[in-house]
Amino acid sequence: MPFLLVGAAMAWPTAAAGAESRAAGSDPDRTALLAEGNRLHDAGRYEEAVAHYRGALQRFPGDPDFVYEISLSLYSMGRFQECVDNAEPFLKKSGRRKPAFYGLIASCFDATGNLKKANKLFDKGLKEFPDDPNLLFNAGVTRLRAHEPSEAKNLLQRAARARPQHAPSNLLLAVAYEQSGDRVPAFLAYVRYLARAGIEPTAPTAAAKLHDLLGQGLKQTGESSYELQISVPRSEAPDPYWNAGLSMTLGAAVVATEEWANRTEGEKLVYRLGAVIEALGKSDVRPHDFAMENYAPFARELRARDVLEPFVYRVFSPLGLDGFQEWLNDHQDRLRQLDEVLAEWDRP
Template sequence: MKNLLFLALTFCFTTLFAQNNINTFIEEGIIYHDNGEYDKALAAYEKALLLDPQSTVVNYEMALTYFKKNDYKNTIARADMVLKKNDDNLVNAYLIKGSALDMMGEVKESIKLFKKAIRKFPEDYLLPYNLALNHYKLNQMDEAKEYVIKAIENNPNHGSSHWMLANIESAQGNTVQSLLANHYFLLLEPNSSRSLDAYNMLQQNFAGNVTKSKDEAITINISMSDDDDPFSAAALMLGLMGASNMLPENADKTAEELFVENTNSFFQILGELKKENEKGLYWNFYTPFFYDLAKSEHLETYCMFISQSGNKNAEAWLNENTEKLKTFAAWLKE
């Protein structure tokens, strides 16, 4: 009995010691990886594999490092080790393998893999986002839109999904839908490396269908859909607002004042156009949120907040109105 107890304790201590060593090697490898020392990272992970060749954590970290080295075959080999174990890190393994296939030019295989993964993990948001990205690269905009909307529905706080949707809708000439997605992206990401592009697109889409000739004639260009487009009325109102900005009575208003007024009108119009039977992301997610925002006391703060990447006046306004910004942040949490 004592011998059995001794053997059991020895096994427990040996297992614990091995696990501690594995964790040490993994942490060492992650540090090397983060510092861009990928060969040293792989050497550390190899030491961990000697203690547990089937570790899903180690194999996934190796896949990630191989991906950074542009070694996509080894990326896939390590990701497959994780997928065969069918234990932890499965979603991450699908993501890194799908990305590796994409980088190798095997986009169709990547699409098949992501669709398989989505069936297994329907509530994940990065899988449909990456699938949408593949379709986007192939210029398959309708398919890209379908899956990026699914990504947003699974995680409304994923800025990249809103940004992709804004670009898809802009490419398809759907100005109203592009504006809504872009507005939400800038709310989530007002001052990142992509924010200036988003801000410029927002400004262009807002008044891009209005021109003024040398003789002061204002022309509104509206592209009418053959279908019963529920956004056509909003698109027409955008044109009218853009034309109104050029009228003499608005000549003394600042760009910031006009932006706040136009944004308020845009959100109000959409809220009033919404019908009970309207469905989908635009009517059930974007429109109610922005309609409530337009009816609140925070619209000016919001407009300055999303403009900070492309408007120094907006940035200065935010620095001078920190209390309003705090109140707006509190309203968003409610």
């Protein structure tokens, strides 16, 4: 799964910087200089962006926005030590850019493999700025790189609460759940991510991961024979996900029978997702269970509002499954219904 992590980690600084820089400052000249630097950076012309921002610092000495943008472009060129050296003095100053400096410097340590130092700096930054969504998200990414899924889940759940519309938080949570062996929460997080992902480059990979997740627990042992692998709860405490996990495995078994041999792949996937979501309705919510409190209601909404079918065809269409693109072309009205439901949902 590293391709997911790398994409998410590398995307953060650019996205964060662009949004903040364009909003910063009321001086028209300063705003224009920031906008031109952003344009150069967004075009991948990092050397020119650095030179431009350094020129701007001649007019606005010590301006944290220009210093941050220089550091960001250095980061984007892989000049991580220069990035750290340029940004580090601003950790001793206050201001709205300070969380971004923490995150960017820690990301430099992450990029050079110094995960321990990155985690230490993220922790320090989060003590000062406990609700900063970028710090939370990137700290979660680094914890995943360090194979610390429990810590990653905590950070990414906080990131999703702080910024509910941020799709990558849901994607990285799915990865963290998978690392922990939490199959159903991972299923729910992938569903939530894919509902938001649109044309993001990671969407097809996430769809493939969800497709694979649905098939876990069913092992083909012969031409027409299968073996079910069902885990038994290890403790007496009720597991709110056990029914859904069982339904996921049984759903894969059902569509492998002769009775389903002539059904389309789309019909099979709609049935399988629906079975898992229906089983969630029979589960009790554990207090402070993020996936059950946030993701499960969204999945139930898809089924209750009769838009699970267009959801399945849209999110799995990048996998090249037979008939999916044709279905999308012929059912634009159903896709509009799905979009109406998605637009109403503002929770993580």
